[in-house]
Amino acid sequence: MSKQILLNIALAFCTLSLQAQQRPTPKAKAKIAANPALTASLTRGAVVYKNVCITCHMADGGGVPNINPPLTKTEYVLGDKARLTHIVLAGLAEPIEIDGNDYKQHMPAQAYLTDQQVADVLTYVRNNFGNKASAVQVAEVKAVRATLK
Amino acid sequence: MKTFSPRLLLAVPALAAGLALVASRPTAPTIAPDPDNAGLKLPAGFGALKVAETGGKARHLAVTPQGVIYVKLNKVKDGKGILVLHPQANGKATVTGGFGDYGGTGMYEKNGYLYASSDYAVYRYKLDAKGEVANPSKPELLVRGLKVGSQHESKSIVLDNADNLYVNVGAYANACQEQDRTRGSKGIPNCPILDSAGGIWQFKADKLNQRYPQGTRYATGLRNVVGLDWNQQDNQLFVMQHGRDQLQDNWPALYSNEQSAQLPAECLYALKPGVNAGWPYTYFDPQRKEIMQGPEYGGDGKTPAKGDYLAPLAAYPAHMAPNALLFYTGTMFPAKYRNGAFIAFHGSWNRAPESQAGYYVVFQPFKDGKPSGQWEVFADNFSGSPAKTASGRADHRPCGLAQGPDGSLYVSDDTKGTIYRIVYPAKKS
Numbered sequence: 326m327s328k329q330i331l332l333n334i335a336l337a338f339c340t341l342s343l344q345a346q347q348r349p350t351p352k353a354k355a356k357i358a359a360n361p362a363l364t365a366s367l368t369r370g371a372v373v374y375k376n377v378c379i380t381c382h383m384a385d386g387g388g389v390p391n392i393n394p395p396l397t398k399t400e401y402v403l404g405d406k407a408r409l410t411h412i413v414l415a416g417l418a419e420p421i422e423i424d425g426n427d428y429k430q431h432m433p434a435q436a437y438l439t440d441q442q443v444a445d446v447l448t449y450v451r452n453n454f455g456n457k458a459s460a461v462q463v464a465e466v467k468a469v470r471a472t473l474k
Numbered sequence: 475m476k477t478f479s480p481r482l483l484l485a486v487p488a489l490a491a492g493l494a495l496v497a498s499r500p501t502a503p504t505i506a507p508d509p510d511n512a513g514l515k516l517p518a519g520f521g522a523l524k525v526a527e528t529g530g531k532a533r534h535l536a537v538t539p540q541g542v543i544y545v546k547l548n549k550v551k552d553g554k555g556i557l558v559l560h561p562q563a564n565g566k567a568t569v570t571g572g573f574g575d576y577g578g579t580g581m582y583e584k585n586g587y588l589y590a591s592s593d594y595a596v597y598r599y600k601l602d603a604k605g606e607v608a609n610p611s612k613p614e615l616l617v618r619g620l621k622v623g624s625q626h627e628s629k630s631i632v633l634d635n636a637d638n639l640y641v642n643v644g645a646y647a648n649a650c651q652e653q654d655r656t657r658g659s660k661g662i663p664n665c666p667i668l669d670s671a672g673g674i675w676q677f678k679a680d681k682l683n684q685r686y687p688q689g690t691r692y693a694t695g696l697r698n699v700v701g702l703d704w705n706q707q708d709n710q711l712f713v714m715q716h717g718r719d720q721l722q723d724n725w726p727a728l729y730s731n732e733q734s735a736q737l738p739a740e741c742l743y744a745l746k747p748g749v750n751a752g753w754p755y756t757y758f759d760p761q762r763k764e765i766m767q768g769p770e771y772g773g774d775g776k777t778p779a780k781g782d783y784l785a786p787l788a789a790y791p792a793h794m795a796p797n798a799l800l801f802y803t804g805t806m807f808p809a810k811y812r813n814g815a816f817i818a819f820h821g822s823w824n825r826a827p828e829s830q831a832g833y834y835v836v837f838q839p840f841k842d843g844k845p846s847g848q849w850e851v852f853a854d855n856f857s858g859s860p861a862k863t864a865s866g867r868a869d870h871r872p873c874g875l876a877q878g879p880d881g882s883l884y885v886s887d888d889t890k891g892t893i894y895r896i897v898y899p900a901k902k903s
Contacts (some may be wrong), residue, residue: 375827380631380824381823382721383823383826383866384865389823392625392823396582420624427549428623429627433653434656
């Protein structure tokens with residue numbers, strides 16, 4: 326067998342096994358397909374949340390009235406992912422009102438977090454405290470960080 | 475009929491008058507507490523009632539000698555920043571109106587004037603013989619142009635006995651870092667915030683349109699004072715400082731979460747003109763009982779501060795947010811409370827992942843104008859339950875204190891806007 330054929334076979338195997346990983350039986354698809362990566366991200370995100378965000382936004386994500394806003398179903402958390410990522414990387418300094426409470430205090434930038442940590446913590450926030458929204462990917466964080474330099 | 479002597483007839487009204495006098499004496503209140511004492515836990519013999527539910531963010535409050543209650547709202551509600559409550563016979567009160575199209579915190583009554591503050595200015599209103607504001611739409615603007623940033627905006631106020639007005643201007647930062655509340659960010663040398671904030675300013679209580687140049691920086695190095703009162707015994711201003719936050723968040727190599735939840739103490743200071751209490755360069759460590767060098771200014775959590783800074787007279791647990799201070803001068807409460815201090819602790823947020831604390835009114839005994847002996851929790855369970863205290867999701871948060879003409883203690887709550895009244899003795903005599 327020529328080298329070329331060997332390579333082709335190897336490549337075919339790779340593709341097959343990749344397809345097998347990405348496409349399980351249609352029934353299990355929704356559950357299993359998204360889960361391992363998401364579960365791992367959520368687990369890591371919980372740690373970042375506890376180390377960084379919990380002080381201000383509190384254990385239940387409910388914030389502190391008139392000081393630190395809640396992360397429960399706000400338009401910032403559930404809305405545009407780039408805007409959300411920007412808040413964590415660059416901070417926020419604009420007065421906002423949520424549920425009749427005014428928030429004027431600034432949120433400090435958390436730019437020292439890695440892209441992975443930001444993706445994880447935002448995925449965690451978007452899937453906790455009553456929130457349900459898509460995961461934030463590392464590539465999406467990278468893209469936002471690039472605009473800040 | 476014949477046997478009825480005119481003398482006896484005369485004696486009847488006299489007796490009735492005498493009885494009425496006894497009944498209206500401050501030591502014999504006729505006010506019935508709520509069956510559940512308004513949900514509060516109190517020392518034996520005390521009772522409490524909910525005077526009113528205002529539904530506003532009730533910050534500080536004042537009660538006139540006639541019993542009219544004025545409540546300052548943090549945020550204007552239905553066009554009103556100050557609520558007026560009139561007492562009913564049962565000790566409760568009814569919201570009868572309001573005025574002032576500005577939010578804020580400060581509310582103080584003295585010698586026929588009602589003083590109020592927005593986050594930028596201080597106003598006063600003349601009170602008539604019934605304790606009513608004569609001209610609610612035309613306050614006198616006493617002080618304007620006060621510095622306000624995006625944190626510690628409230629301007630608390632109090633007067634002395636010589637027509638001076640004291641105004642807190644809170645520091646618009648946590649610890650004067652180059653980048654506020656940012657991990658590892660250093661403190662700015664000669665913190666520029668202290669020029670116009672981070673201290674107490676003194677103005678005249680009866681002069682209009684004063685700005686910084688007409689005032690004096692009475693005390694500096696105070697991060698944010700919300701509770702303050704004038705002590706009549708030693709004729710001195712006392713203040714409670716909100717200590718700094720986030721030692722662990724910003725300096726994780728120097729402080730553990732546990733240390734960060736316990737540092738620094740919330741401190742009581744007695745102020746003399748010109749003193750410096752040390753913010754942002756220092757903080758007070760209650761375990762070591764020492765003024766420490768802040769990590770933003772070269773401290774490492776172990777090094778005491780150098781320099782001539784004012785020492786606190788008493789220290790309370792960290793982050794509990796003392797929002798009101800009141801020296802009790804009434805006679806309704808037992809003698810031990812006379813001239814002692816009540817402190818309303820609004821409750822913490824900066825203790826996570828440890829559990830939150832506070833949401834109560836504390837009593838600090840005083841002797842000869844100085845704290846003497848251990849403080850104690852006086853009125854507890856504003857939060858509703860120990861679990862709500864621990865999570866920080868308190869139903870009510872005590873924010874303002876005022877003494878009524880009969881010696882009752884009024885407490886305001888800026889979460890639901892409940893106004894409480896604590897009385898002694900609880901039972902009708």
